[in-house]
Amino acid sequence: MLKRNALLVAVATMVSALLAACGGGQDRQVIQNKGSDTLVNVAQAWAEAYQTVDSATVVAVSGGGSGTGIAALINGTVDIANASRAMKDKEIKLAKDGGHNPIQHIVGYDALAVYLHEDNPLNTISIEQLAEIYGDGGTYAKWTDLGVEVPGCKDQTMVVVSRQNNSGTYAYFRQTVLGKGDFRLGTRDMHGSKDVVDLVENTPCAIGYSGLAYATEHLKLACISAETGGACVDPSVATASDGSYPIARPLFMYTNGEPTGYVGKYLDWIKSETGQCIISEKGYAPAVPVNCG
């Protein structure tokens, strides 16, 4: 899929180059866009769709990870860097030392859903409770600690499902739910969001977390409250984009200085309803509420 998209972009590039050449000296601009693998599918969809909007501008998209994109921005080799995390202070300083001025644009949100087995009677869970379940030194080990009894889960011991320790999802969940703390030992560390979802689906005792885009109808998505007993928010594209859902991470694009000209036009289009509908089609939440019909 990824490769095919890349091919399409390449073909689109060539076709538009040809058109530009035939058009008689019309200038063709290329936007270099690089970074996050989380965002790469969306970025390619944007690049493809933008061809119909402005055929004189070609967007060249590549992945490689947030760090790769940010490094390229620091070195001044890209126009737009994609990142699923904010730039670190050290990176901003490096960029400024090199005479670049990174400007952050939020282009969407990725909501992390807390997944439960469909038979689990629990509906609401708070960030504090999640920290007691996932955190080092946490006190919740059984479902009865949360005041529920899960049918089909024999001694009510939770099966806590997490991710391998160098995943971006793992790092974001740790930062948001555990703050400065660490995960406890003994969690089952899956290698991929799909594996987490599969395990929780087949295990009544299980609890796990992963991107909302991986939800299936055989899973229950917990309603998350900031404090125990407080009002909770269901994970959805809408609650992620209005900021009410507490564990949604913003997805960024960085430009060098306030974008102007064709780069500015492209970013404005991404933030427009058309652009935002494309990101929500890909399973992420748009940065602004949109009505895509």
Added chain:
Amino acid sequence: MKKQTLAATKVSDFDRLNRDWYIDKTVQALVFIGGISAIIFIIGIFVFITKEGFGFLVGDFSFKEFFFSPNWRPTSENRATYGILALVAGTASVTGLAMLVAIPFSLGTAIFIAEFATGKTREFLKITVELLAAIPSVVWGFIGLAIMNPLIIDIFDVPVGLNVLNAGIILGLMAAPIMTSIAEDALKAVPDRYREAAEAMGATRWQVIYKVVLPAAKNGLLGAVLLGVGRGFGETMAVLMATGHAINIPTSVFDSVRALTATIAAELGETAVGSPHYQALFTIGNSLFIITFIINLIADLVVRGVRKG
């Protein structure tokens, strides 16, 4: 032409520097290089792994933490800890259970092949055992994941079937073929006159095996078991898929664990080259290398012991 040369060659001319002499020397050299290449590779690999892990050994490494702490948190924001105790316990528990599974199987098969089976049955069994050794480990892992997992959940009524029991059984079946082959060799090495003598004394077949053949083959059988242990320590893919991959010192066979090898396989791909985490993974690799080396060395010495005796 050739005939002529041969005819002209006298016994005293064998040392002459003709074409045959050069071919002979070249082949000798090639065979020698082939012979010592294993040693060169072993040393090369050892040097490479040690070099990659060296920065960790002189930096964040603490002997006490590394070997006696269960806290494996290489990406912690607070304080990264590199304790492999739980991982060692995981590997050891799975290998231990695997041996409990594999020893009766492989010993039984070896005794049957060496002492009872004859003719076609024997050949067929030997080939089948060798075929079993050729099943790729990822296929075994898949069996653990797709067949054993629901089976264990059903039979034992536990929440998750990816645990020590699952991986132990899978690993036991994987180690059994090689153990069978070595054990069979050991049994075949017992001279027939031992058996004949025992039979002449009026021993039954079982008495011959139990009282004469097994004690005589004891070292070879121990060597077979140790090789199986070495196989268990080094196995990665099947263990990664069947253990549940949870850092945990197991208290029952239904606990999920994580193996040393599986940790390297799961984490190395996405680790920044040269970071302490990367180097710590190489240090784990080094420890594994040394452990399997020692086990294989002991196995070899033990097997050698029986051949001399």
